[in-house]
Amino acid sequence: MxxxxxxxxxxxxxxxxxxxxxxxxxxxxxxxxxxxxxxxxxxxxxxxxxxxxxxxxxxxxxxxxxxxxxxxxxxxxxxxERECTPYGSLDEFPEDFRSRALVLRAYDGDGEIVDATVAAAGEGERAAANFLDNPTVEEVHVRHPTYTCFDFKVVRG
Ligand SMILES: [Zn+2]
Incomplete structure (x- = not known):
């Protein structure tokens, strides 16, 4: 792709x-x-x-x-804490997250996990796309590489 x-x-x-x-x-x-x-x-x-x-x-x-x-x-x-502008470039990978490794978890439509990986810095978008090539996968969650806190979701356009 x-x-x-x-x-x-x-x-x-x-x-x-x-x-x-x-x-x-x-x-x-x-x-x-x-x-x-x-x-x-x-x-x-x-x-x-x-x-x-x-x-x-x-x-x-x-x-x-x-x-x-x-x-x-x-x-x-x-x-x-202050009001901020929600991310608006919904079809573009958030730039600030390109520079760090990311944990990606892929879930099906029932919210059950399908797959997971650690993507190197700059590889998150491609790794998410690869998961979403699988028709079973409905959404991919992007998380911090060490703390593993949730960052954002990736879905098909
Ligand atoms: Zn903000």
Missing amino acids: TDESTKRTLRFIHIPEKVAEEARRTRIDAFGHHLKSYQGRESCRVCLNISREPEDFLLLSYRPLPDRNPYAEVGPIFIH
Whole structure:
């Protein structure tokens, strides 16, 4: 698969804006945790930027799959504490994530895992495309290579 066709056929999906809006407004996440501010250079799961300078973030629990089976794990994610612009280039791999190795997990339509890999820096887009060539795979989750926190989803365009 060429890079051109990859760009046409993949979508890169940030967390729902409603999740971020409620966390910022209520300071409580969907799992009842009271949220506090963190300052650091983190990756925001709404705008899909990795900050270069320390910024204020909220840390909350998020479950990227519907709660249908044991694969529906809950984990920590950072979002900007301030309102930020949701990632808009849905057909382009988030630039900030090209420079790091990534864990990729592929799930079927029932939220059961199909495959997983560690992609080297710059290889995440191709690895996601390879998983999505398998018709069984419905979505690929991109995660941090060591902490393994959820970053964003990849689906077919
Ligand atoms: Zn952000």
